[in-house]
Amino acid sequence: MMKRRTIVSWGLSVLFLLFCFHTVAYAGHYKVKNGENLSLISKRTGVSVAVIKEANHLTGNTLKPGQILNITQKNSASPVLAKSKSHPAASTYKVKKGDTLITIARKTGIPAKQIAALNHVTSRNLRAGRNLILSKPKPVVSSTTVSEEGEDLLEEEEDAASSDLSGGIACEEKATEELLGKWGSADERKLLIKVSTGFLGAPYRFGGATVKGIDCSAFVRKMYEFFDITLPRTAREQSFVGVRVDRNELVEGDLVFFRTKKPIGHVGIYIGNNEFVHASYRAKSVRIDSLDQPYFQKRFQRAVRVKGLDDNGGT
Incomplete structure (x- = not known):
C-alpha cells in the first residue's frame, strides 16, 4: 500500500513538471558563459541572433563571459508555425465494426501506440463509427525554411x-x-x-x-x-x-x-x-x-x- 502511494505521489510530481514545461516559455536574461557566441546562445534559447542583437543594442558579434543579455522573443508564435502558409486538416480514420488498434495500425500504417495516445483510447473502448485522429494538423512550411538536408x-x-x-x-x-x-x-x-x-x-x-x-x-x-x-x-x-x-x-x-x-x-x-x-x-x-x-x-x-x-x- 505504501509503495503504491509512493508511485502515485511520484507520478503526480512528474505530471506537475510536465505541465510546467508546456506552459513556461523562455524569456528574461541570459548570462554569457566562457566560450559562448551569439550563434550558440541563439540555439540554446530559441531566439534568433538578429533579435538578440537588436534587444541588446549590439553592433558586432563580440561577447564577454559574464555579460548579461536581454533574451526576449518578439513573437510568441512558434518559429515553425510563424512561417507556415496554411494548416491542413488532421488525418482521420472512421472505426469499423470489429476494428482493434492493431488492425487499424495495419490498415493505416500508423503505430497503434500513437493512435492510442492521440485519441486516449484502447481496443476495449473503441466504438464503430468513431473518427480517430491519426496525426495532428501540420503546417505547410514554406520553401525558405527547408534545411540543406533536403x-x-x-x-x-x-x-x-x-x-x-x-x-x-x-x-x-x-x-x-x-x-x-x-x-x-x-x-x-x-x-x-x-x-x-x-x-x-x-x-x-x-x-x-x-x-x-x-x-x-x-x-x-x-x-x-x-x-x-x-x-x-x-x-x-x-x-x-x-x-x-x-x-x-x-x-x-x-x-x-x-x-x-x-x-x-x-x-x-x-x-x-x-x-x-x-x-x-x-x-x-x-x-x-x-x-x-x-x-x-x-x-x-x-x-x-x-x-x-x-x-x-x-x-
Missing part, C-alpha cells in the same frame, strides 16, 4: 564541438559502461514512456530546447530530467553514456541512435514493440516511428541503457 528525415545536430574532430575523440575517451541510475520499479519505467508519448505533436525546432520548439536530443534530455537523470546536450554526446545494448535486447526507456550526415546525428526513446518516440525533423513534431521501417533500419547505429532495474542494467 529530403533527409533526420536532422544533423551541431554544437560548438561537433565540427572539431577532437571533440569526437574526447567523447570516445570519456565513454563509460555504467548506468546513470536505477529505476525504482518497472512501473516507474513505464511512466517515462507515458510522459514521453504525452508530448506527441509538440513542435520540432532544430537546435531548440524550449516549448516553442525542441530537437531530438533536447527532447530526450528533458524526458530524463523528469526522472533525475542529466544527459549531455547532443545526440553524439548522449551515445557515449550508459551501457551499450544490442538491438534485440532493447527495453522501454533505452536510447536509440541513428546516423545522418554524421555517424551519430539523431536519437529517440525506445517505447517497446520495436517503436520509438522522437522529435522528428521532417514531421516537425514529436512522433512515434518503427525501427522496422527501412529508413531507420538502414541508419540505426547503436542503443544505450542509461537507467536499469538492477546495477548491471538488467531488465
Whole structure:
C-alpha cells in the first residue's frame, strides 16, 4: 500500500513538471558563459541572433563571459508555425465494426501506440463509427525554411564541438559502461514512456530546447530530467553514456541512435514493440516511428541503457 502511494505521489510530481514545461516559455536574461557566441546562445534559447542583437543594442558579434543579455522573443508564435502558409486538416480514420488498434495500425500504417495516445483510447473502448485522429494538423512550411538536408528525415545536430574532430575523440575517451541510475520499479519505467508519448505533436525546432520548439536530443534530455537523470546536450554526446545494448535486447526507456550526415546525428526513446518516440525533423513534431521501417533500419547505429532495474542494467 505504501509503495503504491509512493508511485502515485511520484507520478503526480512528474505530471506537475510536465505541465510546467508546456506552459513556461523562455524569456528574461541570459548570462554569457566562457566560450559562448551569439550563434550558440541563439540555439540554446530559441531566439534568433538578429533579435538578440537588436534587444541588446549590439553592433558586432563580440561577447564577454559574464555579460548579461536581454533574451526576449518578439513573437510568441512558434518559429515553425510563424512561417507556415496554411494548416491542413488532421488525418482521420472512421472505426469499423470489429476494428482493434492493431488492425487499424495495419490498415493505416500508423503505430497503434500513437493512435492510442492521440485519441486516449484502447481496443476495449473503441466504438464503430468513431473518427480517430491519426496525426495532428501540420503546417505547410514554406520553401525558405527547408534545411540543406533536403529530403533527409533526420536532422544533423551541431554544437560548438561537433565540427572539431577532437571533440569526437574526447567523447570516445570519456565513454563509460555504467548506468546513470536505477529505476525504482518497472512501473516507474513505464511512466517515462507515458510522459514521453504525452508530448506527441509538440513542435520540432532544430537546435531548440524550449516549448516553442525542441530537437531530438533536447527532447530526450528533458524526458530524463523528469526522472533525475542529466544527459549531455547532443545526440553524439548522449551515445557515449550508459551501457551499450544490442538491438534485440532493447527495453522501454533505452536510447536509440541513428546516423545522418554524421555517424551519430539523431536519437529517440525506445517505447517497446520495436517503436520509438522522437522529435522528428521532417514531421516537425514529436512522433512515434518503427525501427522496422527501412529508413531507420538502414541508419540505426547503436542503443544505450542509461537507467536499469538492477546495477548491471538488467531488465
